[in-house]
Amino acid sequence: MTAADTTADDTRTDASTPETQPASRLGRIKALFSPDAVPRHEVDDLAADPYVATWTRGYAEVAAASFWSNARRMPELLRLTLRTAAEVSRWRVVTLVVLQAFSGVFQALGLLATTGVLAALFTGRPTPDRIAAALPSLILIAAFTAATALASNISSLMQSQLSPAMDAAALARIQELCTGVELVAFDQAGWFDEENAAERGAVSPHFMLQATVRILAALATVGSAILVVAFVNPLLLPLILVTIVPRWWAAVRVARMDYKVFVRQSEGRRRVNQIAYIGQSISQAAEVRALSMSPYLTGRYRHISRRILAENIALQRAETMSQILGDTVAGIAVAAVYTVLGLLLWKSEIPLAAGGTAVIAIGRAQASLMQMITSVNSLFAEGLYFDGYVKFCRKAETLLPAPGAVAVPEDFKAITVEDVTFSYEGAEKPALSNASLTIARGQVVALVGENGAAKTTLAKLLGRGYLPDAGTIRWDGLDTAQMDPNQLRQRIAYIGQDGARFPFTARENIRVGDWTRADDPAAIESAAEASGAHEFISALPNGYATLMDRSLSWGTNVSGGQHQRINLARGFYRQGVLVIADEPTSNLDAAAEIDFYNRLRSYGGTIVMVTHRLNAVQACADHIYVLEHGRISAHGTHAELMADPAGGWYRDSYLLQQNSFTSRAGEPGTASTTD
Known part of the structure; x- marks a missing residue:
């Protein structure tokens, strides 16, 4: 085994030592008919997931069902098909x-x-x-x-x-x-x-x-x-039927074994596919080479593949032995049929x-x-x-949204969040607790706080990505949980930090911001101009018709900052009455970020901005909500929060960023990239 194989040994085995192998002759014979006689593998960094055992158990129970229960299932399968x-x-x-x-x-x-x-x-x-x-x-x-x-x-x-x-x-x-x-x-x-x-x-x-x-x-x-x-x-009938049973038994047994191994290899196959994606993906190619990961990834891939191969070889052996046994018994039954037929002819019956x-x-x-x-x-x-x-x-x-019971308004005067609490699946404590705020029509509202303070969680709740576990979010008094989610989202433009890179043309990447609108090239280019994307899109090999995926023929990729501007153009094109901008300008400098929010304000909607750059908050926000540990700890205008005699997170963080800005820039007014 190579060093890479040793490093990549992320599996553990059971039944792999001689002591655990069947010792008796009968045990060794039985082992020929079972794929469980080879070492089973588990992938260490996945085996800790308790859900793996939960979902595979149900499939394993089906695969382990008795012969007759499976035989009885045939009519059901025929009907279902x-x-x-x-x-x-x-x-x-x-x-x-x-x-x-x-x-x-x-x-x-x-x-x-x-x-x-x-x-x-x-x-x-x-x-x-x-x-x-x-x-x-x-x-x-x-x-x-x-x-x-x-x-x-x-x-x-x-x-x-x-x-x-x-x-x-x-x-x-x-x-x-x-x-x-x-x-x-x-x-x-x-x-x-x-x-x-x-x-x-x-x-x-x-x-x-x-x-x-x-x-x-x-x-x-x-x-x-x-x-x-x-x-x-009629005497020949039962003998003919006897020839069916052994082969039927073998067929059902083979199917059960095949599925059982398929289930227990699920983790290994997933890990192999993940490793293959890392090594073969264009998005990971530069990082793989920068870290010299080829021996590491190849070693892991080969190690898990060898374990899966050993199981598959044992599976084929067990299936073949089962088929041989079924064919042998069926052959004896066939011989009996012809023997009886010969006797009937001999006796002139x-x-x-x-x-x-x-x-x-x-x-x-x-x-x-x-x-x-x-x-x-x-x-x-x-x-x-x-x-x-x-x-x-x-x-x-069961996880589809319920039909809307309340009509979605075309616009609103105020959005109110009342005592909203939300927990992510499997979390021990809520990500957001008892949050309350008000967003007036036409306001620019900023959500600020440290990483993990639940800013993005609150933004997704406002954008109807999630439903609150408790509390309500209302548009002019109407509960958004009672509205059709797709119709509500049509009124909202959500611009995230990592906008999706769709394998479409540059034009279509912007148009999907509101794909229900008729294709309007002028509006698309206007949105691109507003986001600062028009100039570099026009310089692409095929302009707005350029495919934005290098893995496609004649496709290309753009830089992270350029992609972010396409993402911003997508938001401009959507024309929602509520715009949620969740750190979409993280790849832009501070001056470009402020310019973006000023453009967004002129766009005419109501804006919820999530950002770490408090100078942009000062320049753009009408009202600020500070989140700490999943709760809203303070709110007010920039002046009100800075005038708080007790200090607080916002005032301390703003002064810290300003001091950092001054020490790095060397002179006032220089654009900062501090995030």
């Missing part, structure tokens, strides 16, 4: 089912016609007479075979049209839910794991439909064969022609059973993944 497909196109699903039923009938009739052919050929008449006697049955066989093939081809057409539509509908549902749920959903432990599992499960209906069609086709063939065999001699038909039917049934077992395995395994999609959707639906 057809229902899911019917939501996309009901008539195509009906066509599929009807065609499979007709296919079974055609095959049964074709097999029965085979008896007529064999009976004619086995007679003692001259060969031309035998062929002439068999000809009507041969014509029937050809007709039924053609009809079966036609039904199969039409079924394939229906399936090929349904599958991509099902994938698109399921993935679009995830997108709809993820973009529609309350922001608090993303703070919940395990949300991203569940969303990742849902994405895998979203394409499962596609594979489940394929498996269902194959199962229906196999059932049609097996059903026709059973009818023919029952017509020949059935005619030779009927016996020949039975042989053909049994052979066809066996081939279809093999197809059905494979399809059952696929259906069951995909059903487990689909469970993750269904559970995620149900959970996400």
